[in-house]
Amino acid sequence: MAEEYQPAKRPRRFIAGVVCPKCAEMDKTVMYTDDSGEEIRECVACGFVQTLSQQIEEDARAEELATRVTPVDGKMIFDEEEKPLKIIGLEPKSE
């Protein structure tokens, strides 16, 4: 059981207030950057790994299912990128 592996080639920083979607541990998630420049999140508690694009997709899906309002003392940092929302049904009818 080699659970403690440390790649150590990239700086990994803990993200405060982030809950692991798998094991629900808070403040166990680290973020680092891939060789391809992709941001990776990894839970050091259970080893769950997720890329940022997967994360965004899942966030969007979760928001559709239920609008969770859980402010964590302004420590949430994953709302930096706002995705353009297309509002259907409000388009002006020009022709």
Ligand SMILES: [Zn+2]
């Ligand atoms: Zn976890």
